[in-house]
Amino acid sequence: MRAERFSQQGRGLTVIDGALALIVMLLMVQIWLLSATLDAYLAGHGEAALPGAIVSGLLFAVCAGLYLFVRRIERAAKD
Amino acid sequence: MQTKQQKTPLWREEFSVFKNDERYVSRRQLTKFLTLTSLAMFAGNIWILVRSLWKGKAAGLPGVAIARAGEIPVGGVKLFQYPVQGEQCILVRTAEETYAAFSQKCTHLSCAVYYSKESQDLVCPCHEGHFSVHDGSVLQGPPTRPLPAVTLQRRGDELIAIGMTNTGAD
Numbered sequence: 072m073r074a075e076r077f078s079q080q081g082r083g084l085t086v087i088d089g090a091l092a093l094i095v096m097l098l099m100v101q102i103w104l105l106s107a108t109l110d111a112y113l114a115g116h117g118e119a120a121l122p123g124a125i126v127s128g129l130l131f132a133v134c135a136g137l138y139l140f141v142r143r144i145e146r147a148a149k150d
Numbered sequence: 151m152q153t154k155q156q157k158t159p160l161w162r163e164e165f166s167v168f169k170n171d172e173r174y175v176s177r178r179q180l181t182k183f184l185t186l187t188s189l190a191m192f193a194g195n196i197w198i199l200v201r202s203l204w205k206g207k208a209a210g211l212p213g214v215a216i217a218r219a220g221e222i223p224v225g226g227v228k229l230f231q232y233p234v235q236g237e238q239c240i241l242v243r244t245a246e247e248t249y250a251a252f253s254q255k256c257t258h259l260s261c262a263v264y265y266s267k268e269s270q271d272l273v274c275p276c277h278e279g280h281f282s283v284h285d286g287s288v289l290q291g292p293p294t295r296p297l298p299a300v301t302l303q304r305r306g307d308e309l310i311a312i313g314m315t316n317t318g319a320d
Contacts, residue, residue, distance in 0.1 A: 087177045094184045101191040108198050113257075114295045115315070117202035120195075127195035134188040141181045145174045 083148035090137045090144075101130045211313045216251070217241055219307040227265045229254065232300055232311045239300055240265065240272070241309070242283055249309060251300035252286045258293040272297065 108123030166172050211233040222228050228241045230251075238254040242265050252272065254262045261276035271289055272281040279291030286297035301313040 084173055084177070087174070087181070091177060091181055091184070094181060094188070098184055098188055098191070101188055105191050105194045105198075108195055110294070112198050112202060117205070120199040120202040124192075124195040124199040127192045131185075131188045131192040134185045138181050138185040141178055145178055148174065 083144050086144050087141050090141050094134050094137050097130050097134055101127055104130070211311075213303070213310045213312045215308050216302075216311050217309045219304065219309060225265075225267050230311075233314065238262065239311075241300075242272075244270075244283055249302055250283055251302055251311065252281070253298040253300070253314070255298075256293060257288075257295040257297060258291070263297065 104123055104127055108119055108127075111119035111123075164175060166175055214230075214232055216230045216232065216239075217228050222241070222243050224243050224246060226243050230239050230241060231237055232239045232251075239251055240254045240263065241249060241251040243249055252263070256263050256274040256276065256279055258274065258277060258279050261274050263272045263274045263279075263281060265271075265283065266273045269280065271283050272286075273279070274281075274291065274293070277292050279293040280289040281287065281293070281297045282289055286299045288294065288296060299315050300311045301315060303310045303312050
């Protein structure tokens, strides 16, 4: 019983590590997106601001979804 | 009947005495931090969008007389402030009937550019950035963006500044 619980916890940690790695990659894309949008805006290309904001919002939504997923996995593993 | 979540206080969840639970807490906190950073990036993009929309709807700049036509010789310059006090600009008479005006603030690190008669371009003395005197585009050096150009209009023998382009807001 105890061994099974530890095995389940280990699997939970692996899943969370995967989610974390994905969030880090999404964040790197988002940082690049912000700097590219700012650069375009300062160069006088204001039309890049709307698509930049939409894509950034989608990336944030995915990150938030992954955070909720991590919380759910944590609760499931602890129960 | 109380649920398990109600039985376990928050402080016990956050400061777990069990090593395995502690690993979960540290990962969840890191995930939370990264998600909040993602939110900050999103807020930055929204800020750029709002600035872009707001500036697009802003009223045009005022017309200001900056010089008389024969006031400066060919190859000469005159400094003026436009569109507000403190925003230094440079007017260059490039030919007998041709004038060009730009913001004097270098787009690299905001040093004041000057007109070089030898190379016939605008030069930033800090990092040797060169800009075209015709359209403000970058010719060489570290700047990546062109100089904001002042739109000029001739009314009689007066030169009037009526707007700016390449400001990052249009």
